[in-house]
Amino acid sequence: MTSETRKRKWDICFDPRTKVLLLIISMIIATTAPSLSYECALILLIAFMGILCGKVRYSIIGTIVFLALYLFTTLYLGNVTGTAYTMFTAWLSLVFKVYPCGMLAGIAVSTTRVNEFLSAMNKAHVTKKVVIPLAVMLRYLPTIREDWHFIKDAMRLRDVSPSLKGLISHPGMTIECLYSPLLMAASKAADELAIASVTRGIENPHARTCLIQIRFRIQDFLIICCFAVMMVVNFIGRGGAI
Template identity: 65%
Template sequence: MNIQYTKIHSGLCTFDPRTKILLLAITVFAATIAPSLRHVWLLVLFITLFGCTCGKAKRSLCHLIFFALFYLLTLYVLSLETGVVYTMFVAWMGLFYKVYPCAMLAGIILSTTSVNEFLTAMNKAHVSKGICIPLAVMLRYIPTIQEDWHYIKDGMRLRDVSLSFKGFIHHPGMTIECLYVPLLMTASKAADELAIASVTRGIENPHSRTCLIQIKFRIQDILVIICFLFLLALNAGEIGGAL
């Protein structure tokens, strides 16, 4: 067991990558048909518990606190009932509640799934390589860009360039030169390097993959799928009752 695997799987339970993808699909449907903010709240709480179980308690709780603050802002805007602020924010807030649970769960999945696990699970599910290879590269690409982002921020601090909106207004040229240009260059370079590294490691090998990690459905996978399906059925039942 390598260091990366220990770091990724530091939670109470480990889940099959196929389970995580299925949970994401269920969350998309549940958030889309959620009949009220109360159901979105319940969905976010489910995702928070799932993240804590996977070992991402700090990230999940931070997302939950941000969601609670945004919910209070929503209640304030809805209390206005009319006005410019109400008109500007009501449609955007509706979109936020559809996207936020999905993005929250996707972040947990990306941070708790290794590329090796993902490819092994996709091979067991007989998924086409044309689908699983781009997804596998994406799993490794996002952490690489995040790491480069931190390096760029450290370099900007050495040059005394602020990343705040105020700093962008005062020195827009310097901010673009020190932030966006290096980020675009590193993103392009990282994409090429990851593609070369993937081919070198045999990602296009037509034979079945071997993996030191045992990928299979366990009791925790079944339980968490049942919980999310129950939430989806609850949302669908509310809509059916309203009709």
């Protein structure tokens, strides 16, 4: 048994409905947080969930990036005035609102299989007009990521750097070799995934079957309680700030 197999064995699996609910709670917390300290607490809670799901590297890197932005905001922007202050404040305000939801969405997408998601949404009686686009998206993102790596490998063979430096030094060549093939691959992948989903009976009106039992477990209730407590504390702090 390899180390990767042992790691997956000890990972905690959350119900897909739990992840959707946590995304909604995170959006509420991020948009109503009275200060950056509450958003830092939210990021730490999301990172804790990611570690439980087995996304250790992703959670650590995401937390470090957010803390770096937080330190930049508190240490640098306090001594800046004028146009630079307005520009960075407007940009970072948007980043701080979107970052926690994006980080949690990355964990949810990377740890949720399409069949589990479909079965969970079927149990929740969610309309197929919502479920089918989301199911295609779950399979679409990994496909595009694979195409991205293939395109970068092909660019290196042509001695074109797929980086910001390469874009600045050779913008025309970078766009021709990177963005144009990526857009074509994305369009083709979307059509193929939609056709494959219909072929596999995604529009079947009858109830779906799944080998994995989709149900709420103790870990789902505990993590929902943690996020709910965070939301309550956030509203209490917002009331105190007002």
